[in-house]
Amino acid sequence: MTCALVALPGNEAFTATLAKALGTEVLKVTWHRFPDGETNLRFDTSPAGRSIAIVATLDRPDAKLLPLAFCAATARDLGAPRVGLVAPYLCYMRQDRRFVAGEGITAHYFPRMIAQWFDWMVTADPHLHRIHDLSEVYPIPTRVVHCAEAAGRWIKAHIDRPLIVGPDEESAQWADVIAQTAGAPAIVLRKTRHGDKDVTVEIPNLSEWAGYQPVLVDDIVSSGHSMVETIRRLRAQGLAAPWSVAVHAVFAGSAEAEIRAAGITGLATCNTIVHPTNAIDVAGLFIDPVRDLV
Structure with missing residues (x-):
């Protein structure tokens, strides 16, 4: 057939x-x-x-x-x-x-x-x-x-000295595959969601990673609130403005503008959803x- x-x-x-x-x-x-x-x-x-x-x-x-x-x-x-x-x-x-x-x-x-x-x-x-x-x-x-492996290969080819950052425990396995593919270290944060727009992110002391380029990785970016909070916490510790790499570029409402305003180096997504950030x-x-x- x-x-x-x-x-x-x-x-x-x-x-x-x-x-x-x-x-x-x-x-x-x-x-x-x-x-x-x-x-x-x-x-x-x-x-x-x-x-x-x-x-x-x-x-x-x-x-x-x-x-x-x-x-x-x-x-x-x-x-x-x-x-x-x-x-x-x-x-x-x-x-x-x-x-x-x-x-x-x-x-x-x-x-x-x-x-x-x-x-x-x-x-x-x-x-x-x-x-x-x-x-x-x-x-x-x-x-x-x-x-994940496609994202890891893109990171390896485009970002120097990356530090893979998973936003929560659910992302641990995914972040680990990306890190292994990119040949990079990885950390996983703890996130508590209190509502659609109320997110708390717990970040340990990251001073040992001061020379690395943080790369926030996730399977989906929707409201962007978790990412915005994580970006702010990373910047508060003096780390470089992070990259954001995700599979699905939903970007509901003003999510992309809020993420960029929080201070990032760049955004890269897979082409599972058509979006100007598609790079993978x-x-x-x-x-x-x-x-x-x-």
Whole structure:
């Protein structure tokens, strides 16, 4: 069975890179939005008889989900025997339990929706908390791409004498892989989150690292409050203005501006979400998982 890719709007560059590496075609789809906001789409290249992979990074997801569902349904309706999802960034992972009485557990509901539309899924570094593996909530085959080594290679090539700084205990394993790949030392801080905008970061005495370039590493930058607090604490100890290296560049609201205002040397992210800070291309990491599942 032949394979072909489809790009949800905004995912064209990532899809083109992946298609070239896979040696496959990107099907042309025309998208139209009616004046009332409804979506219409047309496959200009037939998906009949092909295993289709739709590439759609799912930051700011709510506006993307109906076009994604309609695209998958149309491909299947037009004769695609299998339809998969390549989601470089996967949404709806944070609400994995009922924190307050009456809340929905969206980290469980969303996978059921995806499983109605798709036969398989590949994503990169999902932001897991109490869910330890996607198979716990996704009833379809999934593969996870890990970007830590790619981040470590970028740091090794671009930053002199780096000190890898993980923001909290959850980041310890990830920071360790980056540090090993970059050939750099690493420290992991302790973070306490009191609310969406209230974060306390505990930092030990770092005087022994005075000659190093701190590099804050994380899998996701969303509100940026943890990073801003960490930057301030590092600078207060007299360390150099840090770099920030992350996988997923969500940057909600004014997060990027606040991070830069706190005093950093630079920002580098992976291209799982399109953003001006993208410096680390991870599209190639998706090749083997996609081949395994199509």
